[in-house]
Amino acid sequence: MTDVSRRDALFSTPLDQVTDFSFDERVVDCFPDMIRRSVPGYAQITSMAGVIAARHLSPGAHILDLGCSLGASTLSICQRLGPEAFTLQAIDLSQPMVDKARGLLAQQAPEHRIEVLQGDIRDCPLPRAGMIMVNFTLQFLDPSERDQVIQRLYDALMPGGVLLLSEKILGEPGQESLLIDLHHDFKRANGYSDLEISQKRTALEDVMIPDRLSTHHERLAHTGFTRHDTWFQYLNFASILAFK
Ligand SMILES: Nc1ncnc2c1ncn2[C@@H]1O[C@H](C[S@+](CC[C@H]([NH3+])C(=O)[O-])CC(=O)[O-])[C@@H](O)[C@H]1O
Numbered sequence: 587m588t589d590v591s592r593r594d595a596l597f598s599t600p601l602d603q604v605t606d607f608s609f610d611e612r613v614v615d616c617f618p619d620m621i622r623r624s625v626p627g628y629a630q631i632t633s634m635a636g637v638i639a640a641r642h643l644s645p646g647a648h649i650l651d652l653g654c655s656l657g658a659s660t661l662s663i664c665q666r667l668g669p670e671a672f673t674l675q676a677i678d679l680s681q682p683m684v685d686k687a688r689g690l691l692a693q694q695a696p697e698h699r700i701e702v703l704q705g706d707i708r709d710c711p712l713p714r715a716g717m718i719m720v721n722f723t724l725q726f727l728d729p730s731e732r733d734q735v736i737q738r739l740y741d742a743l744m745p746g747g748v749l750l751l752s753e754k755i756l757g758e759p760g761q762e763s764l765l766i767d768l769h770h771d772f773k774r775a776n777g778y779s780d781l782e783i784s785q786k787r788t789a790l791e792d793v794m795i796p797d798r799l800s801t802h803h804e805r806l807a808h809t810g811f812t813r814h815d816t817w818f819q820y821l822n823f824a825s826i827l828a829f830k
C-alpha cells in the first residue's frame with residue numbers, strides 16, 4: 587500500500603502553533619509512509635494478522651478490525667484466507683480514512699466480504715466475532731475509557747475467540763527514556779528531522795497516551811481473558827494476543 591502514499595512532510599516546516607494531531611485528509615494522504623517510518627514493527631505486526639487469523643479462526647467466522655485506518659491488517663488477512671473463510675467489518679472514526687480504506691479494499695480484495703464503516707469503538711455496535719483486531723488504536727482513547735472498551739471487545743468475542751491488541755507502550759519505571767530515545771533514533775534513521783520529531787511529539791502529547799505493557803496485561807486479566815501473551819515487542823511498540 588506504500589505506493590499510494592505521499593511522503594509524510596506534515597511537521598517538516600516550523601509551525602506557529604502545533605495543533606492536536608487528528609486523522610484528517612492530510613494525514614490520510616501520507617498515512618502509509620507516516621506509519622511505516624514511525625512505528626517500529628508495523629509491517630511485521632500487520633503481516634502476522636493474516637497468519638494469526640489462519641491459525642485461530644473457525645471457518646466462516648466474523649472478524650472486526652477496529653481503528654482500521656487504511657485496512658492494512660484486513661488486507662493481510664485477505665492475502666492469507668479466501669473469501670469463503672470469513673466476513674469482516676473494518677471500523678474507523680475518521681471519515682476520510684474510511685472513504686480511502688473502502689476504495690483500497692474494494693480494489694485489492696474485491697471478492698472478500700468486507701464492510702468498511704465509520705464508527706467509534708467506544709459505542710458502535712459490535713457483532714459477535716471470532717477475532718478482533720485493535721492495532722494502535724486504544725492509545726488514542728482517554729485512559730479512563732479503556733477498561734470499558736476492552737470489556738466491550740471481550741463481550742463481543744465468541745468463547746475461544748482471539749483479540750490482537752497492538753499499542754505504543756510506556757516503558758516500565760526506570761526504562762521510559764531509553765525506549766523513547768531509541769524510538770526517536772528510529773525515526774531519525776527513517777529520515778525524520780529533529781524538528782519533525784519534536785513538533786509531532788507536541789501534536790500527539792494530549793491525544794495519544796500510552797499505557798505500560800503491564801497495565802494492558804492487568805486490564806486483560808481483570809476483564810477475564812484466560813490467556814494473554816506479548817508475542818511481539820520492538821522498542822516501545824508491542825502486540826498482545828489474548829484469548830477468551
Ligand atoms: N474512538 C475511535 N474509534 C474508532 N477509530 C478510532 C478511534 N480513535 C481513533 N481511531 C482511529 O484509530 C486509527 C489509529 S492508526 C491504526 C492503524 C491501523 N489499525 C493499521 O493497522 O493500519 C494508528 C496510528 O496512526 O498510530 C486512526 O485511523 C483513527 O482514526
Ligand SMILES: O=C(O)C(=O)Cc1ccccc1
Binds near residue numbers: 620621790
Ligand atoms: O509518530 C509517532 O511518534 C508515533 O508514536 C506513532 C504514530 C504514527 C502515526 C500516527 C500517529 C502516531
